[in-house]
Amino acid sequence: MKKILDIISQAPLFNGLSQEQLSQIRQIAIDKFYDKGKTVFLESDDCNGFYIVVAGKVKIYKVSLEGKEQILHIYGPGNPFGEVPVFSGRKFPANAETILKSHLLFIPRQAFVDLISEHPSLALNMLAILSMRLRQFTVQVENLSLKEVPARLASYLTYLTDEQATGDFVSLTISKGQLASLLGTIPETLSRILAKMNKQNLIQVEGRNIKLLNRNGLEELAQHGKLQ
């Protein structure tokens, strides 16, 4: 139980809230447990609230009729998801599925809207989170429309090194298939591009561990780069 309040108090959404307000939130939250690969919601579903990841990992994604998947986000501990219909409409705009065994908190809609009306800082926190997501979408659209797959991959790898802060060593936290889906491509294409980057001594791939051999080259590639 203590662990849950820890996650809650660390989450940007609840930044600056008092101890009392936090336990108020804990009281309206409902625990949900999922195995790996379980659907949390589908885009046709009605929405009575949103979720917060306590432990595990969740992907938000769309699928085409032909079965190709595009991952929109991957959320881990502390991240809320599924809030869009809480404020805008009735249905979820995408699907959510666990990619690890996960523990989620479900926050019922009305209780949260009541809370937010009372606490302006909670509203401002939520506005900040939604704004960050709009910014991320901006980048995602830019990547999909204006960059080729090698540039998107290079961009992701340099982003990951900063994120993990472990020198020039990166460890993929998702499968290569999922990474392909996140980058808007398919596993075959990703595999070929990783092989090419390897051959050109930009990176050194060993399973899910990747060593960045030429960070400048990758950053160049992320901008305007072509890969021979």
Add this chain to the structure above:
Amino acid sequence: MKKILDIISQAPLFNGLSQEQLSQIRQIAIDKFYDKGKTVFLESDDCNGFYIVVAGKVKIYKVSLEGKEQILHIYGPGNPFGEVPVFSGRKFPANAETILKSHLLFIPRQAFVDLISEHPSLALNMLAILSMRLRQFTVQVENLSLKEVPARLASYLTYLTDEQATGDFVSLTISKGQLASLLGTIPETLSRILAKMNKQNLIQVEGRNIKLLNRNGLEELAQHGKLQ
């Protein structure tokens, strides 16, 4: 002056606000006038507030180093834009340029944040707007990643007919070049696809006026369709 308060009071952002609150907003707002094709802000710019369109039309877009443009949104009277950095960070995530002679209101950041803290309904309105935009981005990513250009175009055309509610007649409100950029393609490709749809009696193109000859066919195409 009356016209401006009309626009403000119609805007979803100010839904449900009292007459007094509206004039409070009018007081902090600064009028800005732009000719067609003028830059409102660039993505590297600092942000001291956001804008509302009173008259005219503004495009929000990204450009690649090679010069290809991707339009993210087009906003008309009543729409706010550039709010993302007000709540998240310092810089704009994209560029804004007028595509018509335009009259904008600039709302300074701090004054608005103060207002929002006092009026929960203003916060909820803003949350609703940002949520709608997240939903739109969801669709845009889906279109770019999972659909081909003919499907995106068919989708846009059926959306426009509903929007304009003028039977099976649509009138493009932007140039075909801009439409190409909005759909994530280039004018040549758009032109060819319009010609093909014409040939297959899906539509009948006359300049910027398009008649939908086979709405069902277009909706089919928007989903999974291939165009021969």
Add this chain to the structure above:
DNA sequence: ATCTATTTTTGACATAAGTCAAGGTAATGC
């Protein structure tokens, strides 16, 4: 450890959409 299932890689091929270039049409300003 062995077997099974999933994930990843590689090859041969198809194709949607981009590039470059030129001509045509429409719109705008003087």
Add this chain to the structure above:
DNA sequence: GCATTACCTTGACTTATGTCAAAAATAGAT
């Protein structure tokens, strides 16, 4: 009304990335 500019269309060609199929490697379960 004419000229200059911007917009749109068409053709020939290139290329990035998807498809299909099969083998190889890795991970999970018993």
